Amino acid sequence: xxxxxxGISATDPLTFVVVAALLSAVALLASYIPARRAMxxxxxxxxRYE
Numbered sequence: 287x288x289x290x291x292x293g294i295s296a297t298d299p300l301t302f303v304v305v306a307a308l309l310s311a312v313a314l315l316a317s318y319i320p321a322r323r324a325m326x327x328x329x330x331x332x333x334r335y336e
Contacts, residue, residue: 288296 294301
């Protein structure tokens with residue numbers, strides 16, 4: 287795997303921070319979009335369909 291890393295070492299702390307931040311941003315966006323859609327639904331309307 288280290289042969290695929292061009293210009294960085296396998297234990298580069300900046301790379302770990304950037305990858306962790308990128309994955310966190312993707313997870314936040316993936317959960318924010320459905321939550322925003324769910325906030326638009328009236329609770330009583332949603333409860334009637336259960």
